[in-house]
Amino acid sequence: MSEKVxxxxxxxxxxxxxxxxxxxxxxxxxxxxxxxxxYMSKHMPKIGGTFLQAESEVAAINMVYGAxxxxxxxxxxxxxxxxxxxxxxxxYIAGADLPAVIINVMRGGPGLGSxxxxxxxxxxxxxxxxxxxxxxxxxxxxxxxxxxxxxAKAFDVADEYRTPVMILLDGLLGQMMExxxxxxxxxxxxxxxxxxxxxxxxxxxxxxxxLYLDADLLDQTNRERYERYDKIKAAEQISEEYLxxxxxxxxxxxxxxxxxxxxAVNAAREQGxxxxxxxxxxxxxxxxxxxxxxxxxxxxxxTVEMKMGQMVDDVRLVVAGRAPVVFYGRTxxxxxxxxxxxxxxxxxxxxxxx
Amino acid sequence: xEQKEEKVVFERPDALLPVVTNFCPGCTHGIVHRLVAETxxxxxxxxxxxxxxxxxxxxxxxNFFGCDMVEAAHGRAPAVATGIKRVNPDNIVFAYQGDGxxxxxxxxxxxxxxxxxxxxxxxxxxxxxYGMTGGQMAPTSLPxxxxxxxxxxxxxxxxxxxxxxxxxxxxxxxxxxxxxxxxDTPANVRKAKKAIKKAFQNQVDGVGYSxxxxxxxxxxxxGMTPQESFTWMRExxxxxxxxxxxxxxxxxxxESVAAAAAERAKDSKIVAExxxx
Ligand SMILES: Cc1ncc(C[n+]2csc(CCOP(=O)(O)OP(=O)(O)O)c2C)c(N)n1
Ligand code: SF4
Ligand SMILES: [Mg+2]
Numbered sequence: 082m083s084e085k086v087x088x089x090x091x092x093x094x095x096x097x098x099x100x101x102x103x104x105x106x107x108x109x110x111x112x113x114x115x116x117x118x119x120y121m122s123k124h125m126p127k128i129g130g131t132f133l134q135a136e137s138e139v140a141a142i143n144m145v146y147g148a149x150x151x152x153x154x155x156x157x158x159x160x161x162x163x164x165x166x167x168x169x170x171x172x173y174i175a176g177a178d179l180p181a182v183i184i185n186v187m188r189g190g191p192g193l194g195s196x197x198x199x200x201x202x203x204x205x206x207x208x209x210x211x212x213x214x215x216x217x218x219x220x221x222x223x224x225x226x227x228x229x230x231x232x233a234k235a236f237d238v239a240d241e242y243r244t245p246v247m248i249l250l251d252g253l254l255g256q257m258m259e260x261x262x263x264x265x266x267x268x269x270x271x272x273x274x275x276x277x278x279x280x281x282x283x284x285x286x287x288x289x290x291x292l293y294l295d296a297d298l299l300d301q302t303n304r305e306r307y308e309r310y311d312k313i314k315a316a317e318q319i320s321e322e323y324l325x326x327x328x329x330x331x332x333x334x335x336x337x338x339x340x341x342x343x344x345a346v347n348a349a350r351e352q353g354x355x356x357x358x359x360x361x362x363x364x365x366x367x368x369x370x371x372x373x374x375x376x377x378x379x380x381x382x383x384t385v386e387m388k389m390g391q392m393v394d395d396v397r398l399v400v401a402g403r404a405p406v407v408f409y410g411r412t413x414x415x416x417x418x419x420x421x422x423x424x425x426x427x428x429x430x431x432x433x434x435x
Numbered sequence: 436x437e438q439k440e441e442k443v444v445f446e447r448p449d450a451l452l453p454v455v456t457n458f459c460p461g462c463t464h465g466i467v468h469r470l471v472a473e474t475x476x477x478x479x480x481x482x483x484x485x486x487x488x489x490x491x492x493x494x495x496x497x498n499f500f501g502c503d504m505v506e507a508a509h510g511r512a513p514a515v516a517t518g519i520k521r522v523n524p525d526n527i528v529f530a531y532q533g534d535g536x537x538x539x540x541x542x543x544x545x546x547x548x549x550x551x552x553x554x555x556x557x558x559x560x561x562x563x564x565y566g567m568t569g570g571q572m573a574p575t576s577l578p579x580x581x582x583x584x585x586x587x588x589x590x591x592x593x594x595x596x597x598x599x600x601x602x603x604x605x606x607x608x609x610x611x612x613x614x615x616x617x618x619d620t621p622a623n624v625r626k627a628k629k630a631i632k633k634a635f636q637n638q639v640d641g642v643g644y645s646x647x648x649x650x651x652x653x654x655x656x657x658g659m660t661p662q663e664s665f666t667w668m669r670e671x672x673x674x675x676x677x678x679x680x681x682x683x684x685x686x687x688x689x690e691s692v693a694a695a696a697a698e699r700a701k702d703s704k705i706v707a708e709x710x711x712x
Contacts, residue, residue, distance in 0.1 A: 105518070105521060105522060107518070131521045131522075133517070133521065135514065135547070136543050136544070136546075136547035137543055139511070139514075139543075139544075140511070140514040140543065140544050140547065141514075143507065143508065143511035143514035143515050143518070143544070144514045144515070144517050144518035144521070145518060146507070146508075146511075146514075146515055146518060147487070147505065147507075147514065147515035147516060147517060147518020147519040147520075147521075147522075148518035148519065148521060148522045149518070150505045150515070150518070150519060151485070151518065151519045151522035151523050151526075152522065153522040155518070155522075169508055170508065170511070173507075173508050177506070277485045277503035277504070277505050277519065278485070278503065278523055278526065279482050279483035279484065279485060279502070279503055279523070279526050280481070280482050280501075280502060280503055281482040281483065282481070282482040283482075286497075286500070286501055286502055286503050286504060287503045287504075288497040288503070288504050288505075288506070289504070289505040289506065290497055290504075290505070290506040291506065292494060292495070292506055
């Protein structure tokens with residue numbers, strides 16, 4: 082076991098990726114993911130890897146597409162406006178069944194928005210980052226340790242299911258320094274017999290492609306991909322439940338918002354309110370199975386978000402009318418305080434208790 | 436009876452799969468595909484070549500070329516090729532792009548792959564039109580040229596002027612070799628073949644970024660026969676897009692792209708001193 086070191090979140094994302102066997106990074110400067118690219122530019126050459134500052138996020142994600150097609154573990158990182166530009170490439174990556182890891186250190190939006198922490202790209206990440214029928218796995222770490230762990234896992238999951246995987250966090254987590262145990266360097270990276278590395282005259286040519294002019298063939302391909310998504314849904318849901326076993330009020334929050342919500346839940350318990358925290362770690366697949374278990378006793382659900390309640394729908398789909406689901410949050414880069422969240426819990430508890 | 440000796444004088448290049456292409460009769464795409472395939476055969480590189488074909492009439496190149504093939508989004512082929520080449524520098528990576536692709540939606544990717552001096556080969560089909568989508572105005576459509584989206588002729592007052600890619604890229608330090616060719620006559624086909632072969636050989640030898648622009652036709656969307664198309668091309672396009680070599684660092688007497696670039700900027704202190712030790 083390696084010992085703990087004190088590191089900044091953004092740098093941990095980079096270091097953990099390199100330890101996972103990622104030797105290629107393509108990016109374009111944007112706040113607040115800056116330290117990640119800087120770390121890559123400094124350390125990639127030392128491991129014989131490639132750091133390339135692309136001409137745009139569009140180019141960067143297409144370099145990722147090329148490197149993934151060539152069989153490499155590859156990553157890009159950006160923040161909200163840059164992720165919008167990557168959406169074309171992510172759709173092609175999904176359509177061509179390529180593994181790749183994309184980091185989004187979110188900032189306030191829409192438009193140029195703010196550079197302060199936000200979670201407002203939730204819908205974009207979990208519903209439609211790009212055109213067409215596709216999904217991608219989305220991890221939402223809440224500590225620097227989880228950033229290290231889920232970046233490593235992201236590469237494995239991307240390879241296993243041949244899918245893009247996103248690490249979704251906000252600028253608060255990216256800037257945070259915490260002690261972290263870095264993952265051991267990965268020695269065994271899976272073979273990719275489908276990769277375009279040259280036939281060497283030994284096999285039929287490999288093709289990486291997302292074009293199907295035959296509608297039936299595209300339909301069939303999409304259906305097969307959705308069968309893979311079903312496997313992901315069955316095997317890859319992750320969440321953390323804190324004081325949920327007997328909770329009347331289940332607070333649902335992820336990422337930095339979950340850290341604040343946890344404090345508020347503790348404060349509510351001190352006031353005698355049976356509050357608990359349900360923290361999705363995979364935002365897609367949404368941890369529906371674990372959340373379902375809380376429905377038997379919960380009297381209400383409060384999502385705490387750094388966005389305008391985009392997660393409410395996903396919670397309602399599970400709760401399915403059996404309890405009220407409401408939202409408290411701030412946007413634009415404003416971080417809700419534990420006191421504000423506590424007030425929201427108290428008010429909601431009174432309402433559902435009536 | 437006297438035995439006649441039979442000799443094969445013409446056959447399909449190995450690097451082309453035995454399938455029928457989707458190109459219209461008389462389209463220059465087919466000729467250029469053949470030249471690329473002959474080159475791959477002659478250099479013996481099919482087993483290590485990876486081709487990139489983006490959106491455009493040539494998007495289905497993966498059905499025609501026998502090497503590994505990657506289809507790319509519209510305009511993004513140079514970025515995709517960069518990713519492939521950076522992972523496996525021993526692969527020979529080429530991108531085959533149309534003018535809408537390379538000179539409009541993908542201009543940024545084109546310019547920056549060139550200025551980075553990526554050791555890749557670009558085949559650029561300039562047919563002055565968006566072929567695949569049915570004949571809209573391209574960045575290379577000529578002034579007064581009638582297309583579906585310039586029905587009164589390209590009006591330079593509102594649509595501006597065509598882009599001359601070889602000339603533009605020749606201002607950069609990154610490219611090793613830029614040549615504009617055409618394929619309207621057997622002699623020109625031979626010249627085009629020589630240029631394409633050199634563009635691949637450069638990559639094999641590590642000389643650097645090479646782009647061959649092929650002034651082409653689109654009989655279907657120009658609404659002409661193949662022969663009329665070549666006449667129109669000769670009368671209108673060749674004066675606007677003169678054939679010739681626009682960059683050839685080795686022939687210009689430089690040792691390499693890097694040496695040529697350093698020579699050009701030798702008065703800059705940081706260039707001369709080589710930066711931080
Ligand atoms: C992002 C995007 N925009 C538009 C299109 C539609 N489109 C397909 S091919 C094409 C034009 C291709 O023209 P060109 O690159 O000149 O190639 P040609 O067909 O003439 O060989 C366009 C605009 C697309 N596929 N993707
Ligand atoms: S539309 Fe034009 S460019 Fe496309 S295949 Fe036909 S003739 Fe060639
Ligand atoms: Mg064209």
